[in-house]
Amino acid sequence: MKKLAIGCGIVVLVLGVAAAGVAYYVYRQVAPAFTQLAELAEIPNIERSIRNQAPFTPPASEELTEAQIQKLVQVQADVRKRIGERMKEFEAKYKSLAEKNDASINDVPALLRAYADLTKTWLDAKRSQVEALNTAELSLEEYKWIRHQAYRALGIPFANLDFAQIVEDAKKGVSPESAGEWLGAMGPDGPEANRALIEKFKKQLEENLALASFGL
Numbered sequence: 001m002k003k004l005a006i007g008c009g010i011v012v013l014v015l016g017v018a019a020a021g022v023a024y025y026v027y028r029q030v031a032p033a034f035t036q037l038a039e040l041a042e043i044p045n046i047e048r049s050i051r052n053q054a055p056f057t058p059p060a061s062e063e064l065t066e067a068q069i070q071k072l073v074q075v076q077a078d079v080r081k082r083i084g085e086r087m088k089e090f091e092a093k094y095k096s097l098a099e100k101n102d103a104s105i106n107d108v109p110a111l112l113r114a115y116a117d118l119t120k121t122w123l124d125a126k127r128s129q130v131e132a133l134n135t136a137e138l139s140l141e142e143y144k145w146i147r148h149q150a151y152r153a154l155g156i157p158f159a160n161l162d163f164a165q166i167v168e169d170a171k172k173g174v175s176p177e178s179a180g181e182w183l184g185a186m187g188p189d190g191p192e193a194n195r196a197l198i199e200k201f202k203k204q205l206e207e208n209l210a211l212a213s214f215g216l
Contacts, residue, residue: 039119043164046126051134056142063191064153068146069201075132075143076208079216082128086121087210093118094210112166118214122163125216147212150205151184153194158184158213183212 080087093115115122133143151158160183188195198205 052139071136078132079128090210148183152190153198155188
């Protein structure tokens with residue numbers, strides 16, 4: 001399967017002869033949404049700007065440190081400051097996303113179309129996130145782990161939309177299996193130490209739940 005060709009602001013799936021039937025299905029299902037959201041093709045380049053690209057191995061204990069939580073909260077604060085009043089867009093979209101079930105979240109084309117108007121704001125927020133990660137000397141992998149454990153400790157679930165993975169799947173010419181996954185937890189979970197440590201950061205994390213749901 002040939003790679004996704006990106007040109008003139010439109011993402012087009014190049015069909016391979018050997019798998020024409022499958023490729024055509026992928027194209028029909030995903031391409032219309034990507035035509036509207038072609039700007040998402042910038043994501044890999046944006047994430048390559050993260051200076052810390054080292055693999056992250058979570059501790060066996062799954063315990064967070066206070067320094068890690070402080071970095072999480074600071075990154076979210078920096079993103080929130082960058083987008084300013086546009087944060088209301090994320091909060092409004094989050095409310096509608098929170099009402100969706102697993103089947104809806106797995107409908108990638110429908111979700112991409114539903115959030116097409118958020119693309120420019122999201123990309124601006126993503127750039128801000130990368131800058132904040134560099135300041136905190138965090139890798140994206142570690143940041144995601146910290147975020148998941150923090151909301152898990154609070155007992156708050158969130159639908160994490162992974163636009164970067166959707167782009168990568170489309171580049172490979174395969175239909176994304178889902179737009180994201182449910183993270184966090186329904187009720188306090190994880191190590192007891194995390195639950196005690198996270199308490200004083202609860203307000204900030206709850207306020208930024210919409211950012212977490214959009215992978216920020």
